[in-house]
Amino acid sequence: MRKKQPLLIERKVHSNAKAYLIRGAFYLPLLVAVCMIPFPLSLQQAHAQACPGGQHWSPGPDMPSTGVRMVGVYFSTNGKFYAVGGRSMDGVGNDFAHPFEYDPASNSWAIKSATFPDNQVSDMACGVLYDSGTRYIYCVGGSAGGQTTATARVFRYNPITDTIETINSPWPGDSDGITLPGGFAVFNNKLYILGGFRINTAMTNQIWEFTPTTNVWLQKSAVLPVARGYIPATSFNGYIYTGGGSAWNGTTLVDTNNSFRYDPVADSISTIANIPRATGETRAVYLVSVVYPEMLVMGGGQTPPNPSNEIYGCCWYLDGYFLTPRRNFAVDSDGGCPYYYCTGHIWLAGGYGSDGKPLRSMEIYCQQIPTPSATATHTPTPTATATFTPTPTATSTPTLTPPPSPTPTATHSPAPTATATATETPTPTPTARPTLTPRRLPTPRLRITPPPRP
Numbered sequence: 159m160r161k162k163q164p165l166l167i168e169r170k171v172h173s174n175a176k177a178y179l180i181r182g183a184f185y186l187p188l189l190v191a192v193c194m195i196p197f198p199l200s201l202q203q204a205h206a207q208a209c210p211g212g213q214h215w216s217p218g219p220d221m222p223s224t225g226v227r228m229v230g231v232y233f234s235t236n237g238k239f240y241a242v243g244g245r246s247m248d249g250v251g252n253d254f255a256h257p258f259e260y261d262p263a264s265n266s267w268a269i270k271s272a273t274f275p276d277n278q279v280s281d282m283a284c285g286v287l288y289d290s291g292t293r294y295i296y297c298v299g300g301s302a303g304g305q306t307t308a309t310a311r312v313f314r315y316n317p318i319t320d321t322i323e324t325i326n327s328p329w330p331g332d333s334d335g336i337t338l339p340g341g342f343a344v345f346n347n348k349l350y351i352l353g354g355f356r357i358n359t360a361m362t363n364q365i366w367e368f369t370p371t372t373n374v375w376l377q378k379s380a381v382l383p384v385a386r387g388y389i390p391a392t393s394f395n396g397y398i399y400t401g402g403g404s405a406w407n408g409t410t411l412v413d414t415n416n417s418f419r420y421d422p423v424a425d426s427i428s429t430i431a432n433i434p435r436a437t438g439e440t441r442a443v444y445l446v447s448v449v450y451p452e453m454l455v456m457g458g459g460q461t462p463p464n465p466s467n468e469i470y471g472c473c474w475y476l477d478g479y480f481l482t483p484r485r486n487f488a489v490d491s492d493g494g495c496p497y498y499y500c501t502g503h504i505w506l507a508g509g510y511g512s513d514g515k516p517l518r519s520m521e522i523y524c525q526q527i528p529t530p531s532a533t534a535t536h537t538p539t540p541t542a543t544a545t546f547t548p549t550p551t552a553t554s555t556p557t558l559t560p561p562p563s564p565t566p567t568a569t570h571s572p573a574p575t576a577t578a579t580a581t582e583t584p585t586p587t588p589t590a591r592p593t594l595t596p597r598r599l600p601t602p603r604l605r606i607t608p609p610p611r612p
Contacts, residue, residue, distance in 0.1 A: 209501055209524035215480050218505070218520035221258060222267050225508035226516050227280035228254070230441065230488030231295050232505070233317050234286075237262060239505040240317060241488040242297060243279030247516045250304035253277040257315060260505060260520070272322045277302045278309040281388075281486075283342035285349045287370040292316070296349060296370060298329050299339045306357045308338050312368075327373035331366050341389025343398045345422045347371075350398055352420065355387030361406050362387070365420065365427075380427045384416055390442040394453040397421055399430070399472050401455040404438035413438045413461040417473070433474050435459075437466060439485040443504055445494035448527060452477070452494075456506065458485045465512055481521050484509035495527040502527075 221241065228244030241258040255277070257270045282300040286293055294314040301308045310328035315321070331337055331354055340353030340362070348369050354362040363382040368375055386403035388411070393399075398420040404411040413436040420427045433455060440458025444451065453472040457480060459465050465485040471477040487509025494502035502525035511517050 209526035213524055213526045215478075215521055215523050217481065218260075218507070218522045219266060221507050221518045221520060222269055223254075224516035224518040225254070225258070225488070226510055227486050228258075228488040228508055229282055229284040229297065230490040230505065230507070231284055231286060232490040232492050233293070233295065234492065235293050236317060237492075238317065239490060240295065240315075241507055242284050242295060242315065243274065243282045243300060244488070244508070245280050245303045248303055250302075252303050253279055257317075258507075259317070260507070262503070270317075270320050272315060272320045274322060275311065275313050275324045276309065278305075278311070281338045281355075283339035283349070283351050285342060285344040287314075287344065287349060288347050289314075289370045294370070296325070296368070298342075298349070298351065298368070299332055299337075301338060301357065306336065308332050308336055308357060310335075312373075314370075325373055327368075327375065329366065329368075330375050330377065331362070331364055337362060338387065340387045341391030341400055341403065343391045343393045345393040345398055348422070350420075350422060352391055352398070352400065353382050353386045353389050353403065355404070355406070359406070361385035361404070367422070378425050380420065380425050382418065382427065383429060384414075386414065386416065386438075387411075388439040390437065390440050390455045390458065392442040392444050392453050394444055394472065395451060399442070399453050401433040401442060401453070401470065401472060401474070402435075402437040402440075402459070411438065411460060413459040413464055431473055433470055433472075434476075435466060435468060435470065436461065437464060440487070441489050442472075443489060443491040445491050445502060445504065445525065446496050447494060447502075447525065448496065448498060454491075454504075456480070456489050456504075457483060460485055460510075465510065480506065480523065482517070482519060483512050484517060486510055487517070494525055498527055500527055501525060 223246045225241060225244050225246060228241040231240045231242055233240060239260040239262070244254050245252040246254065255273055257272060259268045259270055261268070278300045280301050280303060282297045284295055284297040287296050294316050296312065296314045298312050299308060299310060310332035312325040312327055312329060313322055314325060329339070329351070331339065331351060334356065336357045336359065338355045338357065339351045340355065342349065342351050348367050351366045354364065356362060363385040365378040365380055365382070366375055367378055386405060389400050389403035391398055391400045401417045402413065402415055405414050415432040415434070415436040417430045417433050418427055419430050437455060437457070437459035439460060440456050442453050442455045445454055446452065454477060455470045457466040457468055465483045467479045467481065467483040469477045469479060487506050489504065489506035491504040492502055504523040505520070507520040509517050
């Protein structure tokens with residue numbers, strides 16, 4: 159029996175090797191196919207989203223027209239930015255009839271064919287919601303240029319089919335016919351509206367929730383601690399945060415710095431530290447840098463010295479500047495970079511400049527997240543691999559230390575205890591275990607370097 163044992167072992171080894179070869183032959187084509195699939199998209203995205211010169215703000219192509227009081231919406235299904243509603247300038251007859259589309263891949267604007275259901279499309283509340291597995295841009299309320307009335311109408315736009323349809327579920331917050339939606343944000347596929355502006359009359363403190371799958375509005379029990387309109391708001395870290403907003407003094411709008419945190423699940427609201435600079439008539443956007451999510455309040459305001467181009471991160475710090483101070487402009491982000499070696503963007507366009515005149519200029523923020531400076535993976539080189547030697551020797555495996563390059567390699571430590579030496583001893587000394595350097599945490603997000611304020 160002892161003589162047959164090597165043969166049995168050999169057959170077993172050959173059988174295992176054959177199984178591995180067959181399995182490898184099966185998985186190899188799959189692996190090649192999976193690796194090849196992303197290349198066309200990756201090349202297009204890299205062309206559209208590259209950040210020449212690192213992360214920064216830069217001018218984009220002008221819109222087809224000057225534009226104010228539009229809503230900016232990023233639509234992730236096709237990776238494009240939309241300016242929805244608004245008007246070319248104040249006064250009667252200047253309301254837009256079609257959405258504007260910005261394509262990052264071609265770096266160009268287009269006027270879409272879909273037509274809004276009416277001309278009351280300034281100062282709407284819009285957000286991307288799902289219904290039956292399809293994504294739409296839902297828009298609520300609005301008014302026409304030169305008018306003092308508002309609509310409660312709801313419509314949705316499908317950018318893929320370029321079609322608009324009216325939803326038979328008007329917003330109850332405009333029951334008086336003069337109320338524009340205040341701040342707005344999407345949370346768990348529901349659209350929330352916080353506060354509102356009763357045109358040339360007062361602000362409101364109501365909070366409303368819209369569910370797209372049932373087209374049902376629900377007035378929440380919680381209310382804003384103070385009535386406000388034109389509130390910068392966004393969903394962030396499981397809540398809806400606000401920073402600033404407009405008050406009405408009986409004659410004109412006044413910027414404020416009131417800031418709140420609303421919990422849609424518990425239907426409760428609490429006061430947080432005030433944003434340092436009073437603002438309103440702008441938006442807040444969400445941007446993540448790997449593990450560092452941010453809410454960014456984008457300039458805005460009209461009470462001097464506003465409008466501003468300052469960007470404040472919650473809660474609260476000055477995070478940088480975009481190029482041209484403005485208010486009532488279209489702005490949104492693609493959410494930023496949730497992982498290393500990617501790019502994120504914020505797009506903004508139009509609005510009123512510091513002189514009160516409508517703008518058509520566009521600005522793009524390109525966020526670039528590089529690879530980590532060091533990787534804490536155990537990848538020894540062949541020189542650090544222990545080998546069997548017939549003669550008993552005392553060996554000591556060198557400590558593995560990550561070098562400055564992204565891929566660490568094992569290096570011999572100059573310390574005497576880490577040097578492999580051969581000593582004539584009666585019995586071999588046990589081999590020392592390798593010691594791993596503790597894993598380094600991700601490098602914190604690079605802050606935007608503030609340029610001098612215009």
